Amino acid sequence: MLSDKAKGKQRAVSPEEERVYKSLVVRFTEGIPDLTVGIEPEETIRDVKRNIRELRPNLKDRRLRLIHSGRLLADDTELYSWITTQEERQRQSSSGEGEESSITPRSTTWLHCSVGPQMSGDEEEDDKMQTAQLKPLRGFDRLSAAGFSEQDIANIRLQFHAHSAGDYLDQEFTNDEDFDEHARMLEEQWIDSMDSAGSASLSQSTSSTSSTLLTGVLTGFFFPLYTLFFFHSTKPAVFWDDGTEHDVVGTIVFSRSMQIWIVVGVVMNFLFGIWTYFLASD
Structure with a gap:
């Protein structure tokens, strides 16, 4: 039998009664x-922030901004649940990539603090204003910079998520903030994929133009007379009932842009011939 004192000690070290906390650096x-x-x-x-000002008296009148994982945290954010949610999301991402999912959460978390100028007014109201100013546009909200109205963005978002409902079936969201975060992430991925496709198309077009330029100039420079025979288009003896001529079909050997660069090559060949002639005569 345990004494009352021993029982009291046992209750004091019981894990159920230990206060849950997290250490921040x-x-x-x-x-x-x-x-x-x-x-x-x-x-x-x-x-x-209040604890930081108490432990660092020199920051008592300074404006503080707390940042975690590159995101500015608002004053009404519950930091413990925020960090726990981020760690849980990282574990799910690691387990989805085939890594070990049995990773113990880190007891120490790093938090960045931006020290600003001295406060001149009500900090709470100013924090709300600063949060609104520093919060970046994400997802389809970025389209507002391109001139889209809020109604247009709402319609695009509605159509997009109506066709991407399958992306939510294997996800579990603890609150509305996680749901919005996942939705914005899908929108960001879709916009980035469109940007990548546009860049690839532009790169392809630039490469094709450079190839046409080089081929046309070299062909016109080294074969100036031979290529000119392909420029001539014979008009067929075809007339419509009203007496108008039939449209002439252009040559299929060289495109219009190729013909232009071939002419440039021919002109370069002519100028090079004149230069060598005067050089030899001197």
Whole structure:
């Protein structure tokens, strides 16, 4: 039998009653030494900023911006759940790529802190304004920079997600934020694929134009008289009922752009001949 004191000690070390927290290492942008803080599930970014100012008195009147994984965090974001969601998403991505999924979550997380100028007004209202200004456009929202209206973007988004419903069947979302994040990621992938296709088409067109230019100039330079025979198009003795002539079919040997560069090659050959003639006469 355990004594009451021993039972009390056993209850004190019980895992169910241990407080869940996560250790954060805050790295500042102005060369300030790193700071280690602990967060609990119910704490928000606003609470973390308050703790930083208490532990670093020289930052009491400075404006702070907390960044995790390249994303600016708003003051009302629950940091513990945010980091847990990001780590869970990374584990799912690793397991989907065939790696070991039994990865223990890291006990220490790095958080970047941007130290700004001294505060001159209400920080909360200013934070909302700064968050709206710094939040980048993602997905189809980027089309607004190209002149699309909000109604056009909403229609495009509706049509896109109606045809991509299969991408959501094997996904489980804990909240609306995860759902929106996945939707924006699909939109980004689709826009990037369209950009890649356009770049490939432009590269193909540029390569074809360069090949036509080089082939035409060399052909006109080395075979100036031979190629001119293919430029002549014979008019067929065909007339319509109203007396108009039949349209002349162009040559199929050289395209219009090829003919232009062949003429350039012929002119270069002529100029080269004149130059060599005067050079030899001197």
